[in-house]
Amino acid sequence: MNQFKNKKVIFRDLGTKDYQESWDYQEKLFAQTVEVKIANRKLDPKDAQITDNYLLFVEHPHVYTLGKSGKPENLLLDEVGLKQYKASYYPINRGGDITYHGPGQIVGYPILDLDNFFTDIHKYLRFLEEAVIATLSDYGIIAGRIEGLTGVWLDHIEQKNPRKICALGVKSSRWVTMHGFAFNVNTDLNYFNHIIPCGISDKAVTSLQKELGKEVDISEVKERVRFHIGRLFDMELLISEEQK
Numbered sequence: 271m272n273q274f275k276n277k278k279v280i281f282r283d284l285g286t287k288d289y290q291e292s293w294d295y296q297e298k299l300f301a302q303t304v305e306v307k308i309a310n311r312k313l314d315p316k317d318a319q320i321t322d323n324y325l326l327f328v329e330h331p332h333v334y335t336l337g338k339s340g341k342p343e344n345l346l347l348d349e350v351g352l353k354q355y356k357a358s359y360y361p362i363n364r365g366g367d368i369t370y371h372g373p374g375q376i377v378g379y380p381i382l383d384l385d386n387f388f389t390d391i392h393k394y395l396r397f398l399e400e401a402v403i404a405t406l407s408d409y410g411i412i413a414g415r416i417e418g419l420t421g422v423w424l425d426h427i428e429q430k431n432p433r434k435i436c437a438l439g440v441k442s443s444r445w446v447t448m449h450g451f452a453f454n455v456n457t458d459l460n461y462f463n464h465i466i467p468c469g470i471s472d473k474a475v476t477s478l479q480k481e482l483g484k485e486v487d488i489s490e491v492k493e494r495v496r497f498h499i500g501r502l503f504d505m506e507l508l509i510s511e512e513q514k
Contacts, residue, residue, distance in 0.1 A: 275386045275489060276320045279505045281496060284328040289335070289371065290327050292379070299381045300448045301407055307383065308446050321383040321446075325499065325507065327492055329377065330371040332357035334435045335464060337439050338368035355464065358380060364449035366378040366420070366439035368465045374456030374479070379456050380499070384445040387503055391442055398451050400499035403452075408494050411481055422453075424476060435475040435481075453495065455479065455488050 284292060303321050320400055334345055334357060345359060345368055352359055357372075384394060402422045406413040413435060414426040418461060420435035424490040436453040454477035462475045478486050500507045 275321055276323065276383070277386060277504060277506050279323040279325050279380075279500070279503075279506045279507050281325045281509050282327070282511075284326055286329045286331065286373070287334040289330045289358060292326075292330065293360070293362065296326070296379050296381060296384075296448050298447060300443075302446055303381065303383055303446045306346040307385075307446065321386065322382060323386060323505075324379075324381040325496070326378050326381070327378040327496070329373055329488075330377060330463060331374060332370075332372045333363075334359045334368060335347070335363045336361045336368045336369055337366035337458065338362075338466065338482075339365060344368040344463070346466070347464045351464065355461065357461070357464075362449070364417075364439040364441045365435070369437045369439065370461045370465060371452055372457060372461055374458065374477070374488065376452075376453040376455055376488065376495060378450045378499075379455070379493065380447055380450050382447050382503075384447060386440070389445050391440075394442075394447065395438055395440065397502045398438060398499070399436070401495055401502055402438075402451065402453050404498040404502075406435070406478070409482065409483065411478070424481065429475065433476040435476050435478065444514060452480075453491075455491050456485050 281444045298322050306319050316425055333357060336342060354357045377502050397485050399422050403413045413422050413424050416426050416432060420438045423432050424433055436451055438451045440447055440449045456479045459475055496507065
């Protein structure tokens with residue numbers, strides 16, 4: 271393997287994009303990176319190609335996604351209900367159970383070759399959580415983790431009213447990642463009433479807007495999340511307007 275670690279990460283804000291289209295785009299970048307790694311195994315290390323890294327931000331139209339370990343019954347809407355709420359539904363290949371994506375939510379898809387950073391999927395998840403925790407701290411909100419549960423939570427210490435503000439679900443192969451996190455900023459939380467979020471029935475969901483009592487500039491929040499991800503992973507973020 272090439273011993274050079276590429277810490278450069280191409281950042282792209284895809285704006286509002288259909289879930290299937292975004293998933294296909296992720297799969298394309300993911301497959302390209304995996305193919306390079308497979309090809310490198312047949313080469314002399316000095317001839318190996320470096321692998322690219324990407325960080326995608328996107329907002330989706332209303333959609334429910336079910337992870338590999340999820341239970342379909344955690345979606346409480348049938349096809350008629352989905353049409354009524356103008357929402358789509360996809361069983362997908364990430365970990366975790368069911369979640370919701372929609373307008374006002376920052377969905378982050380890091381497609382990283384962790385060989386360029388560190389080969390520890392648990393550390394990877396904790397760093398994504400920490401980036402959101404640090405962003406919330408910038409807005410004066412204390413957040414953290416609850417043992418045994420992924421994601422970012424408020425009232426995570428006393429747990430009198432624990433509520434999730436960011437969900438995580440990832441896939442990795444050959445240390446290349448895809449899927450990622452969903453951070454509720456100005457999200458319509460009513461859509462969570464139609465699922466058992468992440469299969470957890472006894473805890474609430476919240477948003478930055480709800481906690482602050484006002485709508486938040488989502489562009490500003492994106493900048494803060496991007497900054498903290500770059501800091502934690504020691505990335506060199508390269509902002510690109512190109513989407514495909």
